[in-house]
Amino acid sequence: MYKVLLVDDEPSIREGLTTIIDWEKYSFQVMATAGSGREAIAYFNEMLPDLTIIDIRMPGMTGLEVIEELRVQHPDAHFLILSGYADFDYAKKAISFGVDGYLLKPVDEDEIIAELERIAVQLNQEREALARYAGEDTAYREHQIEALLYDSLQGEGGVETDSLGLHWPQYQVILLEIHAAPDLQRSNEIKRKLVEAFDQKQRGIVFSFHSGLGLLTQEIVDQNSTSQSLYDELQTLLAEWDVKMYAAAGKPVQSTAEIARSYTQASSLLAQRFLFTEQRIKRWEEGRISPRGEHKDHSAAEADGLQEPDEVELADKLYYALDIRSSESVMRVLGEMQERLVTHHWTEQAIKTAFSQVFSLAFNKLAAANQQMQSIMQEHSVLINEVYHQLTIADLIAMSAEHLNRLIQRMGGGSKDTVMKQMIEFIQRNPGENLKLEVLAEVFNYNSSYLGKLFKNHTGEYFNAFLDKVRIEKAKTLLDEGLKVHQVAARVGYANVDYFHSKFKKYVGESPSAYKQSRSQS
Numbered sequence: 001m002y003k004v005l006l007v008d009d010e011p012s013i014r015e016g017l018t019t020i021i022d023w024e025k026y027s028f029q030v031m032a033t034a035g036s037g038r039e040a041i042a043y044f045n046e047m048l049p050d051l052t053i054i055d056i057r058m059p060g061m062t063g064l065e066v067i068e069e070l071r072v073q074h075p076d077a078h079f080l081i082l083s084g085y086a087d088f089d090y091a092k093k094a095i096s097f098g099v100d101g102y103l104l105k106p107v108d109e110d111e112i113i114a115e116l117e118r119i120a121v122q123l124n125q126e127r128e129a130l131a132r133y134a135g136e137d138t139a140y141r142e143h144q145i146e147a148l149l150y151d152s153l154q155g156e157g158g159v160e161t162d163s164l165g166l167h168w169p170q171y172q173v174i175l176l177e178i179h180a181a182p183d184l185q186r187s188n189e190i191k192r193k194l195v196e197a198f199d200q201k202q203r204g205i206v207f208s209f210h211s212g213l214g215l216l217t218q219e220i221v222d223q224n225s226t227s228q229s230l231y232d233e234l235q236t237l238l239a240e241w242d243v244k245m246y247a248a249a250g251k252p253v254q255s256t257a258e259i260a261r262s263y264t265q266a267s268s269l270l271a272q273r274f275l276f277t278e279q280r281i282k283r284w285e286e287g288r289i290s291p292r293g294e295h296k297d298h299s300a301a302e303a304d305g306l307q308e309p310d311e312v313e314l315a316d317k318l319y320y321a322l323d324i325r326s327s328e329s330v331m332r333v334l335g336e337m338q339e340r341l342v343t344h345h346w347t348e349q350a351i352k353t354a355f356s357q358v359f360s361l362a363f364n365k366l367a368a369a370n371q372q373m374q375s376i377m378q379e380h381s382v383l384i385n386e387v388y389h390q391l392t393i394a395d396l397i398a399m400s401a402e403h404l405n406r407l408i409q410r411m412g413g414g415s416k417d418t419v420m421k422q423m424i425e426f427i428q429r430n431p432g433e434n435l436k437l438e439v440l441a442e443v444f445n446y447n448s449s450y451l452g453k454l455f456k457n458h459t460g461e462y463f464n465a466f467l468d469k470v471r472i473e474k475a476k477t478l479l480d481e482g483l484k485v486h487q488v489a490a491r492v493g494y495a496n497v498d499y500f501h502s503k504f505k506k507y508v509g510e511s512p513s514a515y516k517q518s519r520s521q522s
Helices: 009-021 037-047 063-073 086-098 111-154 184-197 225-236 256-270 311-323 327-344 347-368 376-385 393-410 419-429 438-446 448-459 463-480 485-491 497-508 510-522
Strands: 002-007 026-035 051-055 078-083 101-104 171-180 206-207 213-216 244-248 282-285
Touching: 002 037, 002 497, 026 037, 037 051, 037 438, 051 063, 051 497, 063 078, 063 497, 078 111, 086 485, 101 111, 171 256, 184 206, 184 213, 184 225, 213 256, 225 244, 225 282, 244 256, 256 282, 311 327, 311 347, 311 393, 311 419, 311 438, 327 347, 327 393, 327 438, 347 376, 347 393, 376 393, 419 438, 419 448, 419 463, 438 448, 448 463, 463 485, 463 497, 463 510, 485 497, 485 510, 497 510
Parallel strands: 002 026, 002 051, 051 078, 078 101, 244 282
Antiparallel strands: 171 213, 171 244, 206 213
């Protein structure tokens, strides 16, 4: 639709013109009406109409004076003149101002419709020509930007930066990684939308790079507010498509010759997209810094002397949390995994591999203790596969929590059992684990000394004594099944056979060998 501004000092004329014509039928829409010359100028500058229909004679400021003033800033504007006087002098002056037509009052409906149809054709031709020119200019400048970046990164200087025709106070490269369903037409539409918003409005130049779209802009993103504002605008522009977008900005530079440096910084930062936790444009100074003060894009823990996280320890904690069917405990373990594994590993692949190792170790232990539950290993296969499809660490944690909580529900979790009952049942199911009060306190989110007092009050025994008794009862069962003494010791959590002997004799009154012999004779 083309925008129309109606200007006449007589309200009845304005109302009549507004209602007598089916404007939309002829691709027009009346956006505003004005009753004076000054009001007309104010409306014009605010809405920039495609066509202004204006009375030639008005008190204060005539229609011709309005046109004369507006022509200074808007030489291509379109005007239709209305007049109640068949005055040739007025007509000649109006023609000298380049108006599109001259209509006499009272206006004939068929006559004004004919004028609208004629002007609509002219506006269509102008719009097509402008789009064609803008498209050619955009494609040329995009090619120049891409060539500039390629040559600069290759150590060459083949592109004459003056040919870009850019004379901005500053230049900044923003790179966008846009994830959507694979669809070439959609990709072209997304790019076209950005070109309309930036290239065609002289705000910047949209270009392609290896994994997405880039934006060379003079609207500098240098703080949280500006990065959030531009990100929100981009999201709104792409709202009609189901996309996920990640964006990174290089440092602003003062000349076109330095644009490649801003691009390199943005590209390095976007490579850390997996660690993005906020939905906004990340800025060059927000990149991850290693202990040596360098931006890292590889695993460097060993070189930097960082303490390697213990995947086995984390897997044990996750296994405990799953075994007691506690969603709260699972979330705490996932949080610790994120903190420790991300701190140590520097690449997306390394982080995902570490998460997969922890999940595999925990699931294997869980499956061994719950052999009747085939769904455990099925869930494991799905979870490991999904790990490698997550775009960010936040996505990975959310997806993992969903899978693990679903498994807990299938295992009968979500009950209102007390912590003490859960602890006792856990110990009875896992006597062979290297159980420590400190580890269980962490799983159940308690202070270890306080948990020890609760346990003593509930069971009447100290934690270690209770654990020994459970282990010895399990040992007796295993001895009855014919296992050798050293095998039983290992199965119930005693790495030292002599220590197992002393514990067994303390609680049973005889050695494991003597117990086994007496049971075989009875």
